Amino acid sequence: MKILTQKIIGFCKGVERSIELLNNALDTYKQVYMLGEIINNRLVVDSLKKKGAIFVNDIEKIPNNSVVVIRAHGESKENIDYLNQKSCKIIDATCPKVQIVRDEVVKKEAEGYKVLILGNPMHPEVLGFSSLIKNKLFIDESDNFDFLSESDKFFLVTQTSYNYNKHTIYAQNLSKNADIQNKLVVILDSICYTTKERQNSAVEIANQADTVLVIGDKISSNTTKLFEISNKICKNTYFVTTISDLKSVKNKESIKTLGILSGASTPKELVLEVIKVMSELNKTEEQKLEDQNVNEQKSKEEQFAELMEKSLTESEKPIKPGEMREVEVVFADETGLRCNLVETHRKADMCFIDKDEVEMEGDYDADKYKPGDIIKAVFLRHENQQFYFSKKAYDKRQIENEKAEKILQGEDFKFTFHRTTPNNSCLIGKMGDYSILVPASQITFRHVKDITKYVGKELRLRILPPEDSENKNTRKRTIFASQKLILEEEKASKEEAFWAKIDVNNVLEGKVKRFGYKDDKPFGAFVSIDGHDCLAHIGDLSWTKIEKPEEVLEIGKVYEFVVLNFDRENNRVSLGYKQLQKRPHEILAEKYPIGTIVKGTVKEIPEKGFFAVIDLSEDEGIVYISEIADKFIESISDELTVGQEIEAKVIGTERFNKVKLSIKQAAPSKEPAEKFSKSTKENSKHKKNQQTESNEYISSESMGATLADLLDEETAKKLKETAKNNKK
Ligand code: SF4
Structure with missing residues (x-):
């Protein structure tokens, strides 16, 4: 017997979540109230009642200060307000898909739209979201569009479990009529993915199967809809609420193709049990014996794991974070993109790309995206029954992959690592689909002992040649890189540039x-x-x-x-x-140009000396005996005394950082004739004197501290040696 099942079985995510929240609440509070039953399934409801859940239809039966879980359908505004008045603790298990509808109707009404509601006005979900707005109209699938005269813009919202085909046909007719009347209509594709998927599968399966089992409770509207769809196509369609209902299935042993359908409120375990029982019924005696032998060899855990694995359809195998998928835009609004997964095994799943996860650069613009656009995105996480994707992450990955391709061609790159390999032998990071590894020996000139200090730092890298990476780069999507190669190259070229200078x-x-x-x-x-x-x-x-x-x-x-x-x-x-740098006497020469008249004080007249030292405040000057007066002087002390203020002309600089001065040249000039005869006479004396000075200068060993003070050690030594030689 061939068994055909829907791609999605078991509770829908919204119901699963509400049961989980109720169970958690029961673990904490022991007694928890719920308005209406959590799902339309007696088996599940009974087991929750045993745990302490109290399902009431009358809100008055909920005592003050109780814990109340709001079911997946959501609750009306009035009831929520009333529960708050009663100081109840509210745990909101409204299905996220329903919450989208609730948020959208409020938003559109605020924007001036009249909200058209297609669905059962008495269904709890419709009661819930319709209570949030005033400007609304409940419509049916009739061809009467007279209501279009009531407003200029309309927002069509449909009960999440409504027949998808009927919704589509009605939405098309509404749009056509609105166009004719020049009215604006915005249509929310609010039919839940699980409803669409299960209804589409029901048609497909009923067309192929000779017998169809619709598993679920007859009080569940979505299961009943599946029964109606299947029964129209395949007359051998049976409602199965418990295993015992299988007794009513006719000619079980001769079924060639069995179709299995289940509603959003049908537990997966029940579906699997039905499949198991039907498979067993259809097996030959030999097959049963063979299975028994195999099963005896397996542990109970293995059997369970196998059963679970088999029970997981492709659609239920989890997508791992980081995996890429194609998604189809259903609608775009300012919060982001609502999408379906394109791949067949997960078609119509509820996916969301947050507005911050859409564009790599620039602001997100909802108008850029149209229903039907196919987008590649990276799966981020599964949360609150939604699959969160990132288009931005996919785009970034593509850019990084292109960069990695260039690196493989030899292009240098920069990279910041955020971790090391477990044995701390390499820095490791991801670039798109590639892993980048830098061994500790390739970070800098020397082997780095503690590579963790390079975590978080940007490195400049180059792919290692195959011989250095021991062909590691040939590993699939792994790039071994080195910073050392770049540093060595830079060092060599810096050295060259340095020595060239x-x-x-x-x-x-x-x-x-x-x-x-x-x-x-x-x-x-x-x-x-x-x-x-x-x-x-x-x-x-x-x-x-x-x-x-x-x-x-x-x-x-x-x-x-x-x-x-x-x-x-x-x-x-x-x-x-x-x-x-300038030599000191050069500095003095600039400061005291020749011919300048300066004032100073006689600071020192060395005993038997042939010069006087003049204090010029910041510097010192020197006046040789021949430059003191226009006459012959035997002793400087005859003309000058220590402390005497003098005026002198700058006539040069001395090697020993003294300004060479002349007092006589600064004195007012005498009559030319007198001056001439006197100067001629005294010139000869002066020459003699100069000779004496010079001899005295080079032969004097008695200059003692006074002259030695003026000389640096080296020069003084040389002068002494010269004096000695002259004596010889
Ligand atoms: S909207 Fe869909 S997922 Fe949410 S509770 Fe209803 S059927 Fe389940």
């Missing part, structure tokens, strides 16, 4: 990284040029004597340095800083 006397900018000390003695500053460490020796930092590099340079600051010498083989570059 290095030549003696080249001036380069460098950043002071640290100061060098050996045995607590400073020896210089390490300077980074393009990331390369160079050394500026302390002797090359200043023209004056310094104790430590900090006196001239500051760590972190950028200065200009001159390359003094370099050794590429040993990776050494010596820099000079002072060579780019």
